[in-house]
Amino acid sequence: MKSKHFVIVFLAIGLFLGCENQKSYDLVIRDGIIIDGSGEKSFKGDIAINADTIAAMGDLKSAVGSVEIDASGLSVTPGFINMLSWANVSLIEDGRSQGDIRQGVTLEVMGEGRSMGPLNEVMKMEMKESQQNITYDINWTTLGEYLEFLEEKGISTNIASFVGNGTLREYVMNYESRPPDAAELEKMKELTKQAMEEGAVGLSTSLIYVPSGHAKTEEIIELAKIAAAYGGMYVSHIRDEEEYLLDAVQELITISKEADIRSEIYHFKASGNANWHLLDSAIILVDNARKEGLPITTDMYMYNASSTGLNVVLPAWAKEGGHKKTMELIAQPTKRKQMIKEIDFHVPPEKILLVGFRNEQMRQLIGKTLAEIAEERNISASEAVVDLIQEDNSRIQVVYFSMSEENIKKKLALPYMAICSDAGSYTNEGVFLEQSTHPRAYGSFARLLGHYVRDEKVIPLEEAIYKLTSLPATNLKLKNRGLLKTGFYADVVVFDPDKIKDNATFAKPHQYATGMKHVFVNGIQVLKDGEHTGAFPGRVVRGPGWKGN
Numbered sequence: 001m002k003s004k005h006f007v008i009v010f011l012a013i014g015l016f017l018g019c020e021n022q023k024s025y026d027l028v029i030r031d032g033i034i035i036d037g038s039g040e041k042s043f044k045g046d047i048a049i050n051a052d053t054i055a056a057m058g059d060l061k062s063a064v065g066s067v068e069i070d071a072s073g074l075s076v077t078p079g080f081i082n083m084l085s086w087a088n089v090s091l092i093e094d095g096r097s098q099g100d101i102r103q104g105v106t107l108e109v110m111g112e113g114r115s116m117g118p119l120n121e122v123m124k125m126e127m128k129e130s131q132q133n134i135t136y137d138i139n140w141t142t143l144g145e146y147l148e149f150l151e152e153k154g155i156s157t158n159i160a161s162f163v164g165n166g167t168l169r170e171y172v173m174n175y176e177s178r179p180p181d182a183a184e185l186e187k188m189k190e191l192t193k194q195a196m197e198e199g200a201v202g203l204s205t206s207l208i209y210v211p212s213g214h215a216k217t218e219e220i221i222e223l224a225k226i227a228a229a230y231g232g233m234y235v236s237h238i239r240d241e242e243e244y245l246l247d248a249v250q251e252l253i254t255i256s257k258e259a260d261i262r263s264e265i266y267h268f269k270a271s272g273n274a275n276w277h278l279l280d281s282a283i284i285l286v287d288n289a290r291k292e293g294l295p296i297t298t299d300m301y302m303y304n305a306s307s308t309g310l311n312v313v314l315p316a317w318a319k320e321g322g323h324k325k326t327m328e329l330i331a332q333p334t335k336r337k338q339m340i341k342e343i344d345f346h347v348p349p350e351k352i353l354l355v356g357f358r359n360e361q362m363r364q365l366i367g368k369t370l371a372e373i374a375e376e377r378n379i380s381a382s383e384a385v386v387d388l389i390q391e392d393n394s395r396i397q398v399v400y401f402s403m404s405e406e407n408i409k410k411k412l413a414l415p416y417m418a419i420c421s422d423a424g425s426y427t428n429e430g431v432f433l434e435q436s437t438h439p440r441a442y443g444s445f446a447r448l449l450g451h452y453v454r455d456e457k458v459i460p461l462e463e464a465i466y467k468l469t470s471l472p473a474t475n476l477k478l479k480n481r482g483l484l485k486t487g488f489y490a491d492v493v494v495f496d497p498d499k500i501k502d503n504a505t506f507a508k509p510h511q512y513a514t515g516m517k518h519v520f521v522n523g524i525q526v527l528k529d530g531e532h533t534g535a536f537p538g539r540v541v542r543g544p545g546w547k548g549n
Contacts, residue, residue, distance in 0.1 A: 079106025113206020230545025
């Protein structure tokens with residue numbers, strides 16, 4: 001009798017001790033193929049999350065989660081970082097960020113040459129006037145206030161932003177094409193300092209557009225020095241991606257060296273058939289600069305077509321004063337005739353696809369090429385450009401089929417290449433369907449993982465995840481993001497590597513990618529079994545200069 005009692009007590013004590021050793025977590029993701037973002041080989045294991053943080057990793061058989069997810073046969077990785085996002089307006093309309101969340105993007109990095117602050121009253125008025133199908137009030141002035149506005153409104157993805165030199169220039173000098181005087185330069189430096197202290201991740205330029213491109217190299221260096229002092233980065237849509245590509249790359253290298261700042265080339269490419277061969281020399285320039293110790297990186301999207309305004313083919317003098325000035329010049333018969341004569345097509349009109357208009361009546365032209373419209377109107381392609389810009393009173397969004405598939409694979413293999421969409425993050429319903437778009441808005445990241453990694457085998461999956469996560473996080477000096485690591489924020493994605501696929505096409509771009517199963521942002525599930533949960537856990541991710549650090 002005594003021995004039987006002893007056994008019962010012993011078992012009870014053992015059960016009690018077992019429960020004491022059994023740790024509890026908010027969430028446990030079990031038996032996934034973990035790709036931690038470091039670039040190292042994947043391994044099978046579990047991940048435990050408490051609140052917004054990765055609490056444990058490895059073999060967690062004894063752990064218990066309030067929620068448990070079976071990730072058997074699925075890849076588990078850090079959330080992806082979109083190094084060039086134009087979600088700044090689409091997130092105001094719909095904070096779910098569906099186009100990107102459904103691909104695993106958990107951080108949108110915005111601000112290519114222009115940022116949503118700082119703004120003065122004239123800039124606010126112009127922003128209101130230029131709004132198209134998405135309209136919104138501008139209740140902020142600084143870049144930091146805009147980011148906080150989005151967070152308070154509710155967003156599913158994290159957000160960060162560069163401060164754009166084009167915005168700084170417009171704030172201080174409007175669209176004037178001249179060097180700043182000492183007071184004007186000092187004011188731009190003060191605004192850069194303010195943005196960095198509010199959490200901007202660095203300084204950006206977009207030098208083929210105005211007023212950003214009115215800045216000379218020396219001016220950019222002075223602003224970049226301010227960003228560098230706060231640990232920020234310089235990133236640029238360089239001054240030319242066509243025949244003067246090498247000069248433009250060299251300018252970025254010079255800025256990086258003189259300002260002593262980490263620098264990145266936005267959507268690195270050689271555009272136009274006649275310039276494709278220049279990519280090799282551009283890569284050599286970057287490689288040599290890196291060998292000399294300059295921290296220069298690049299990013300890219302996964303398509304052989306770019307997207308920007310139709311107005312970029314206009315001569316430089318026609319764009320100098322911004323869109324309002326362009327419209328004034330078009331209205332002058334002599335200037336209009338000169339403009340038409342000087343239009344320079346680096347891409348043939350049959351490879352220019354129209355995707356976005358301001359005027360609702362003109363949206364019937366969406367999906368046609370510039371060549372088709374010129375033929376229908378029985379006019380030259382150059383005349384069609386000017387007519388369309390005047391009729392729509394906008395720059396008109398178009399797609400340029402201008403890049404080489406071979407070059408895409410060559411760029412992707414570069415060890416310092418990060419990934420971007422260069423697009424908004426849309427929902428495929430409602431107001432977003434009033435315009436077409438580039439398929440990169442719905443497919444850039446899924447296309448990398450499905451087409452280029454799984455199907456074409458250009459790079460291994462572990463390397464692709466590194467490019468999507470810890471590489472950009474390290475470049476941006478982000479705290480505790482970009483890796484699956486204990487103590488890091490729980491931005492985690494779970495996807496099927498055999499099924500991940502981009503479905504958006506140029507003809508039908510508003511199609512979500514598939515194969516992404518679960519997405520967590522700051523520990524909160526925003527995608528469950530491929531469907532959006534409606535949760536808004538996104539936060540402002542601030543740069544190293546933030547005064548709150």
